[in-house]
Amino acid sequence: xxxxxxxxxxxxxxxxxxxxxxxxxxxxxxxxxxxxxxxxxxxxxxxxxxxxxxxxxxxxxxxxxxxxxxxxxxxxxxxxxxxxxxxxxxxxxxxxxxxxxxxxxxxxxxxxxxxxxxxxxxxxxxxxxxxxxxxxxxxxxxxxxxxxxxxxxxxxxxxxxxxxxxxxxxxxxxxxxxxxxxxxxxxxxxxxxxxxxxxxxxxxxxxxxxxxxxxxxxxxxxxxxxxxxxxxxxxxxxxxxxxxxxxxxxxxxxxxxxxxxxxxxxxxxxxxxxxxxxxxxxxxxxxxxxxxxxxxxxxxxxxxxxxxxxxxxxxxxxxxxxxxxxxxxxxxxxxxxxxxxxxxxxxxxxxxxxxxxxxxxx
Amino acid sequence: xxxxxxxxxxxxxxxxxxxxxxxxxxxxxxxxxxxxxxxxxxxxxxxxxxxxxxxxxxxxxxxxxxxxxxxxxxxxxxxxxxxxxxxxxxxxxxxxxxxxxxxxxxxxxxxxxxxxxxxxxxxxxxxxxxxxxxxxxxxxxxxxxxxxxxxxxxxxxxxxxxxxxxxxxxxxxxxxxxxxxxxxxxxxxxxxxxxxxxxxxxxxxxxxxxxxxxxxxxxxxxxxxxxxxxxxxxxxxxxxxxxxxxxxxxxxxxxxxxxxxxxxxxxxxxxxxxxxxxxxxxxxxxxxxxxxxxxxxxxxxxxxxxxxxxxxxxxxxxxxxxxxxxxxxxxxxxxxxxxxxxxxxxxxxxxxxxxxxxxxxx
Numbered sequence: 090x091x092x093x094x095x096x097x098x099x100x101x102x103x104x105x106x107x108x109x110x111x112x113x114x115x116x117x118x119x120x121x122x123x124x125x126x127x128x129x130x131x132x133x134x135x136x137x138x139x140x141x142x143x144x145x146x147x148x149x150x151x152x153x154x155x156x157x158x159x160x161x162x163x164x165x166x167x168x169x170x171x172x173x174x175x176x177x178x179x180x181x182x183x184x185x186x187x188x189x190x191x192x193x194x195x196x197x198x199x200x201x202x203x204x205x206x207x208x209x210x211x212x213x214x215x216x217x218x219x220x221x222x223x224x225x226x227x228x229x230x231x232x233x234x235x236x237x238x239x240x241x242x243x244x245x246x247x248x249x250x251x252x253x254x255x256x257x258x259x260x261x262x263x264x265x266x267x268x269x270x271x272x273x274x275x276x277x278x279x280x281x282x283x284x285x286x287x288x289x290x291x292x293x294x295x296x297x298x299x300x301x302x303x304x305x306x307x308x309x310x311x312x313x314x315x316x317x318x319x320x321x322x323x324x325x326x327x328x329x330x331x332x333x334x335x336x337x338x339x340x341x342x343x344x345x346x347x348x349x350x351x352x353x354x355x356x357x358x359x360x361x362x363x364x365x366x367x368x369x370x371x372x373x374x375x376x377x378x379x380x381x382x383x384x385x386x387x388x389x390x391x392x393x394x395x396x397x398x399x400x401x402x403x404x405x406x407x408x409x410x411x412x413x414x415x416x417x418x419x420x421x422x423x424x425x426x427x428x429x430x431x432x433x434x435x436x437x438x439x440x441x442x443x444x445x446x447x448x449x450x451x
Numbered sequence: 452x453x454x455x456x457x458x459x460x461x462x463x464x465x466x467x468x469x470x471x472x473x474x475x476x477x478x479x480x481x482x483x484x485x486x487x488x489x490x491x492x493x494x495x496x497x498x499x500x501x502x503x504x505x506x507x508x509x510x511x512x513x514x515x516x517x518x519x520x521x522x523x524x525x526x527x528x529x530x531x532x533x534x535x536x537x538x539x540x541x542x543x544x545x546x547x548x549x550x551x552x553x554x555x556x557x558x559x560x561x562x563x564x565x566x567x568x569x570x571x572x573x574x575x576x577x578x579x580x581x582x583x584x585x586x587x588x589x590x591x592x593x594x595x596x597x598x599x600x601x602x603x604x605x606x607x608x609x610x611x612x613x614x615x616x617x618x619x620x621x622x623x624x625x626x627x628x629x630x631x632x633x634x635x636x637x638x639x640x641x642x643x644x645x646x647x648x649x650x651x652x653x654x655x656x657x658x659x660x661x662x663x664x665x666x667x668x669x670x671x672x673x674x675x676x677x678x679x680x681x682x683x684x685x686x687x688x689x690x691x692x693x694x695x696x697x698x699x700x701x702x703x704x705x706x707x708x709x710x711x712x713x714x715x716x717x718x719x720x721x722x723x724x725x726x727x728x729x730x731x732x733x734x735x736x737x738x739x740x741x742x743x744x745x746x747x748x749x750x751x752x753x754x755x756x757x758x759x760x761x762x763x764x765x766x767x768x769x770x771x772x773x774x775x776x777x778x779x780x781x782x783x784x785x786x787x788x789x790x791x792x793x794x795x796x797x798x799x800x801x802x803x804x805x806x807x808x809x810x811x812x813x
Contacts (some may be wrong), residue, residue, distance in 0.1 A: 217749060222588065222589045226767065227584045227767045228581060228763065228767060229766075230770060366731075366752070369728075369731070381763065382759075383461060383465070383759035383760065384579035385757075385759065386753060387579060387580050387752065387753035388751070388752040388753060389750070390728070390750040390751075390752070391746070398747050405588065409591075412588075414776060
């Protein structure tokens with residue numbers, strides 16, 4: 090294991106508390122070989138046995154006794170290099186790192202396919218909600234036309250609180266930071282980066298193509314022309330109130346749909362009808378909807394973040410690898426190139442008093 | 452294939468229209484060997500090539516060229532014997548038949564485990580909504596404490612229409628029969644048998660035990676003591692109106708939860724708070740909620756019936772078998788015995804004017 094933060098700690102706890110329950114189909118037991126962390130003493134104080142700990146992640150990855158690498162350290166480097174190193178020597182990787190997947194997914198997938206290693210990442214989208222594996226396996230017979238959803242709990246918590254309490258964005262954000270629902274530097278969430286990363290991963294499963302995450306728009310249109318602030322940073326309480334008067338809730342919606350050979354993808358503040366399941370998805374819940382042929386619309390909802398929920402997906406991926414299920418993309422054909430996403434088009438829009446123009450979803 | 456009704460027709464169509472898309476991970480192509488139906492001439496008129504058709508299902512199952520049997524004929528016999536015959540000779544089976552699974556699941560599973568054949572049945576619960584596979588795979592690391600949901604579209608359609616239009620049960624049922632949402636003999640749906648069958652299958656995945664489906668209670672309690680009519684057959688428009696005045700919707704809820712070594716399971720008309728996702732699940736939609744540790748609550752929603760949606764699950768199971776994923780229960784430990792279910796206990800109840808006592812779900 091690389092990392093023992095919010096998610097990693099829960100995974101380690103599962104191994105310590107009920108390791109013999111983590112068996113593969115053949116009765117093989119997954120054994121925790123070691124945990125690489127930055128500060129060994131701190132992890133010992135946190136209850137991880139010292140014998141498991143190391144501050145040398147590259148050595149742990151290279152250990153010939155290690156078959157599977159669980160990356161839950163987050164961030165870009167050294168996570169990317171460590172995952173790449175593991176896959177290139179045929180070791181399977183389980184990761185919750187949507188940033189690395191969204192930016193280097195094509196490279197990691199290509200490496201994994203070359204060496205035959207499995208790369209699993211169910212935890213990268215929706216926390217413990219099992220949507221990525223389902224897209225590649227249970228829904229494999231479908232042509233997926235669109236995916237959409239609320240995939241970032243922090244922004245949905247902020248928008249829900251603004252709406253419920255009639256308070257300004259900056260006030261609610263400050264509260265969310267104090268309560269631990271938003272980070273000290275909240276840009277990754279509030280500017281839509283986290284949601285765009287997740288959308289890129291979701292699109293990989295839905296459409297069999299990696300999107301260039303930098304081409305996923307996060308800037309809402311302005312009524313006056315041009316583009317406004319990224320993500321939810323330009324959403325005002327006046328916009329939320331005016332939308333509510335029309336039966337609409339402002340939500341940060343990630344959406345990707347097929348359009349001929351291209352994919353329309355965006356992470357935009359959107360006016361969603363109250364009387365729809367997405368419009369009623371409040372607080373830190375996530376909800377992801379999938380439109381497929383022949384299945385129609387299926388939806389997945391659950392806690393999109395948090396250590397325990399996310400550890401469920403990481404542990405599920407470990408069990409899947411032990412059972413030989415392979416990568417999260419399963420039988421999807423190989424991917425030749427990175428696809429540029431185009432901006433989604435909305436037939437109906439709502440003009441907020443702030444001057445933002447919101448797509449409407451009914 | 453055994454059967455070419457609502458679901459079977461869609462599966463056949465998928466093979467005829469896009470057979471080369473139905474590949475396994477290794478590039479092997481699933482090939483449709485034949486379709487056994489009762490009336491060959493009728494199926495020919497329905498567009499299935501005569502060369503594929505036979506009226507001798509047992510011969511088709513025994514054909515040495517057949518590796519996988521898809522049973523979508525429904526009902527008890529001959530479906531049960533044909534499935535058993537296939538599994539006992541090591542042929543894998545895909546079925547949508549919740550009746551046979553609920554009544555003979557332990558026997559079929561035991562046979563499949565003995566011969567190593569795969570038995571997959573994602574279509575048996577929730578139509579195309581991928582909940583059964585997720586329980587055994589993506590959620591495999593969890594201890595599942597409870598499952599609950601709306602799993603029968605016909606009864607939910609009837610209750611929704613009664614509530615929206617203020618009309619009596621018998622009127623709405625007659626309309627539903629005319630519109631094809633309810634069968635001429637509606638007892639399997641309205642008395643809760645279909646939902647109980649699905650709950651038994653769901654419980655197998657959630658708790659690793661087959662429930663004796665006959666012990667799943669379908670009779671609501673009476674205020675005066677004793678039990679009322681099965682399923683929704685005793686629900687009156689007066690009950691629905693009185694419940695609505697308290698913010699409650701009457702829904703047929705299937706629920707199963709762990710209680711020590713036993714499982715509490717029932718299919719009962721239940722008063723569900725309007726402001727919950729289950730309370731707002733209307734019409735023919737299905738919604739299934741799973742409570743697990745560590746994941747928390749995850750929910751699956753989608754069209755629970757219909758040929759196209761259900762064919763998605765059947766085709767997904769075929770692809771899973773071609774990929775070697777094995778049975779729907781995947782790595783679950785083997786099942787030693789059939790478990791008797793006990794009646795669920797509700798801490799809060801709603802007394803309808805009809806004299807029915809409804810469990811309350813908030």
